[in-house]
Amino acid sequence: MKTAETLTVTTPSDREIVMTRVFNAPRRLVFDAHTKPELVKRWLLGPPGWSMPVCEIDLRVGGKYRYVWRSDSDGTEMGMGGVYREVLAPERIVTTERFDEAWYPGEGVGTLLLVERGGKTTLTNTMRYESRAARDGVLKSGMEKGVAESYDRLAELLASTT
Amino acid sequence: MNQRGLDATFAALADPTRRAILARLASGEASVAELAHPFAISQPAISKHLKVLERAGLVRRGRDAQRRPRRLVPQPLADATKWLERYRRLWVARYARLDALLDELKTKETKPGDHR
Numbered sequence: 001m002k003t004a005e006t007l008t009v010t011t012p013s014d015r016e017i018v019m020t021r022v023f024n025a026p027r028r029l030v031f032d033a034h035t036k037p038e039l040v041k042r043w044l045l046g047p048p049g050w051s052m053p054v055c056e057i058d059l060r061v062g063g064k065y066r067y068v069w070r071s072d073s074d075g076t077e078m079g080m081g082g083v084y085r086e087v088l089a090p091e092r093i094v095t096t097e098r099f100d101e102a103w104y105p106g107e108g109v110g111t112l113l114l115v116e117r118g119g120k121t122t123l124t125n126t127m128r129y130e131s132r133a134a135r136d137g138v139l140k141s142g143m144e145k146g147v148a149e150s151y152d153r154l155a156e157l158l159a160s161t162t
Numbered sequence: 163m164n165q166r167g168l169d170a171t172f173a174a175l176a177d178p179t180r181r182a183i184l185a186r187l188a189s190g191e192a193s194v195a196e197l198a199h200p201f202a203i204s205q206p207a208i209s210k211h212l213k214v215l216e217r218a219g220l221v222r223r224g225r226d227a228q229r230r231p232r233r234l235v236p237q238p239l240a241d242a243t244k245w246l247e248r249y250r251r252l253w254v255a256r257y258a259r260l261d262a263l264l265d266e267l268k269t270k271e272t273k274p275g276d277h278r
Contacts, residue, residue, distance in 0.1 A: 007257055009250045014176045017249075021257050025264035029271075033263055043259035047252060136172040140245050 014132040017139065019125045027114040027121040031090035034112060035059050040067075049073055061087055065095065082107065090114060097127070099138070106130030108138065171238045174218035179203070180211050184220060184234060191224050191233035 005022045012018055023030050033039045037055040045052050046069045054068035066081035079100040086094035093112045106129070113124040129135040174180055183197055198208040212232055215221040219238050224231035 005257075005261075007250065007254050009246065009253065011246070019253060023257075023261065023264055025268055029264050029267045030260075032267070033260055039263060039267075042263050043256055045256065045259070047255070132172065132176050133169065136169065139249050 011135070011139075015129050015135050017127045017135060019123075021123050023121045023123060024119075025121060026119060027116040028090045030114055030121045030123060031093075034093065035089075045069070046071075046078070054079070058084070059087055060084060063087075082110075085109070106134060108134065170218040171220065171241065174214050174220055175239075177211065177214075179208075180215055183208070183211060183215065184239070187221065187232060187234040191231040193229040193231050197232070 005024075008018075008020045010018050033043065035057060037057050040057070041052050041055045044055075044067070049072050050069045051072060052067065052069050054066060056067075057063075057065045061084055063084045064081060065084065066079065068077055068079040070077050080097055081100075082096035082098055084093065084095055086092060091114050093110075095110045095112075097108045097110050108127050108129045111124075111126045111128075113126075115122045115124075127135075127138070129138065175184075179201060182201070186192060186197060186200070194205050194208055194212065197212070198205045201208065212221060216223075216232075220235055221232050222235050224233050
């Protein structure tokens with residue numbers, strides 16, 4: 001069994017979250033997986049027990065996207081969406097993002113950068129928020145409604161499969 | 163841990179001097195004078211930072227009435243780290259699924275014609 005690449009998550013400043021991860025695929029495919037709804041729905045899910053019934057993407061500058069996740073057990077929904085500010089296939093996407101139930105002011109801005117080398121793609125996803133409170137709100141939310149247990153089950157599952 | 167407590171923790175951690183103070187206290191309790199020593203700022207300024215840290219529950223005053231040493235309270239920090247870890251776990255799982263999807267897409271691409 002091959003080992004998964006390492007995901008780095010850092011908070012380099014008060015208002016940012018940066019994730020970096022290498023994928024063993026050309027960036028064209030990684031780009032597709034981020035921009036074609038039928039592909040996005042396959043992986044951008046919540047914790048176990050959450051589905052993604054809505055995934056709409058209008059991939060052009062000024063176009064909108066909208067994602068909704070739903071808890072299978074109690075039907076709780078969590079939605080977010082935003083606008084594409086920059087679309088440079090297959091290397092760079094800049095979007096605004098806002099959760100439906102955001103309690104913080106303003107929007108986040110996400111920059112997805114894909115760099116290909118030797119058939120592998122390094123993904124860097126930088127999320128910048130208008131305030132530290134907003135950034136922390138996003139860090140804390142992560143579909144927070146009573147899912148601590150599911151995360152723990154997930155951790156066990158990951159530990160047993162890697 | 164409740165929302166307000168976490169907000170206070172993250173707010174307290176947002177300042178580099180306060181993070182340095184916590185790092186110092188992690189190796190043992192220290193008085194205000196001892197804490198001020200490595201920094202190019204006054205004791206009153208350090209006291210101000212300590213007040214923020216105390217309000218966030220990250221630092222407590224020790225028993226020695228003379229030195230009034232401060233010591234680290236580790237629990238809120240552990241709680242804050244847990245949130246980051248939980249967020250990370252969500253994305254670890256997502257990207258593991260993306261790995262599988264990309265493998266599938268690569269296979270599909272090479273199949274018709276199968277040239278290499």
